[in-house]
Amino acid sequence: MKRLRYHRVRSTSPDYIACLNQQDWPKLEQFVHDEVSHNGERIGISGYRKMLEKDFHEIPDLHFNIRLLISDPPRIASRLQFDCTPKGKFLGLDVEGKRVSFAENVFYEFRSEKIWQVWSVVDKVAIEAQL
Amino acid sequence: MKRLRYHRVRSTSPDYIACLNQQDWPKLEQFVHDEVSHNGERIGISGYRKMLEKDFHEIPDLHFNIRLLISDPPRIASRLQFDCTPKGKFLGLDVEGKRVSFAENVFYEFRSEKIWQVWSVVDKVAIEAQL
Numbered sequence: 001m002k003r004l005r006y007h008r009v010r011s012t013s014p015d016y017i018a019c020l021n022q023q024d025w026p027k028l029e030q031f032v033h034d035e036v037s038h039n040g041e042r043i044g045i046s047g048y049r050k051m052l053e054k055d056f057h058e059i060p061d062l063h064f065n066i067r068l069l070i071s072d073p074p075r076i077a078s079r080l081q082f083d084c085t086p087k088g089k090f091l092g093l094d095v096e097g098k099r100v101s102f103a104e105n106v107f108y109e110f111r112s113e114k115i116w117q118v119w120s121v122v123d124k125v126a127i128e129a130q131l
Numbered sequence: 132m133k134r135l136r137y138h139r140v141r142s143t144s145p146d147y148i149a150c151l152n153q154q155d156w157p158k159l160e161q162f163v164h165d166e167v168s169h170n171g172e173r174i175g176i177s178g179y180r181k182m183l184e185k186d187f188h189e190i191p192d193l194h195f196n197i198r199l200l201i202s203d204p205p206r207i208a209s210r211l212q213f214d215c216t217p218k219g220k221f222l223g224l225d226v227e228g229k230r231v232s233f234a235e236n237v238f239y240e241f242r243s244e245k246i247w248q249v250w251s252v253v254d255k256v257a258i259e260a261q262l
Contacts (some may be wrong), residue, residue: 068238068250070208072201077208079238079250091256105236105252107199107210119199119210121236121252125222 005073009110013076016115017064023056025049033114040119059086067103074110079103091124093131102126136204140241144207147246148195154187156180164245171250190217198234205241210234222255224262233257 016031028049036048043051056062061084068079081103086095102123109117147162159180167179174182187193192215199210212234217226233254240248 068206070201070203070206070238072203075199075201077201077236077238092259103250103252105208105238105250107201107208107236119234119236121234121254122256123252124255125253128223 006071008113009073009076010069010071012113013069013071013078013108014066017066017080020052020064023052025053028052031115033111033116036114036116036118038118038120058088058090059084061085076108076110077106078108079105091122091127093124093127095127095131098131100127100130137202139244140204140207141200141202143244144200144202144209144239145197148197148211151183151195154183156184159183162246164242164247167246167249169249169251189219189221190215192216207239207241208237209239210236222253222258224255224258226258226262229262231258231261 012031019027019031029045032045032048034045035042036045037043038048038051062082063084065081065083066078067081068077070077081101083099083101085097085099087097089095090100103126104120104122106118106120108115111117143162150158150162160176163176163179165176166173167176168174169179169182193213194215196212196214197209198212199208201208212232214230214232216228216230218228220226221231234257235251235253237249237251239246242248
């Protein structure tokens with residue numbers, strides 16, 4: 001059972017990341033729980049979608065790359081890598097069209113086979129070092 | 132075999148964190164590989180120890196709390212929580228004795244049952260929001 005869940009959770013993650021990269025928002029509900037929380041705040045799937053849409057608006061060439069993926073159901077952790085060009089401010093920094101490279105270390109907890117809790121930290125220090 | 136490694140890696144982590152909290156530096160070599168890398172830079176165990184000693188110097192009440200621990204040998208991911216009082220600047224911010232609360236999302240990769248690669252991101256954005 002544990003083994004089955006391991007493979008199911010692990011195989012879901014690349015599909016979820018592909019959904020983000022395709023900005024296929026109607027598909028988001030296949031992966032994300034209605035009552036999803038982000039860093040302890042329950043924002044729901046509509047808030048989650050808005051957050052992602054805002055990210056793609058601010059960073060038109062945003063692309064999620066999975067560097068590390070570790071699975072321990074009902075949780076997953078991933079180190080995501082970004083090489084992108086935020087067009088204005090990003091995390092309060094004047095990036096203004098400069099190409100930057102940074103990571104996000106993120107944990108997902110699943111409930112009913114969907115992402116229910118997200119704890120994310122973006123490496124702002126790495127971005128500052130490139131400006 | 133996988134199951135055995137899972138339990139070994141998982142049970143090591145609280146002992147490693149206890150070693151940090153006790154600042155028991157001679158014991159560090161039980162947990163950390165001689166050629167450890169931190170965020171892609173090979174700093175070795177002596178550089179790793181110096182980094183930790185600097186952290187405790189800058190934050191005298193530093194204490195590592197494990198919030199999440201997920202195991203997928205040879206890797207582990209942990210969300211660490213800190214409630215502490217950096218005495219001066221911290222991550223370039225003028226914290227200057229203010230109590231702050233923040234997380235670190237960190238991945239460890241083991242080799243020969245010791246920490247060999249560390250990918251860490253500290254939530255600087257959360258600290259800024261408290262200043």
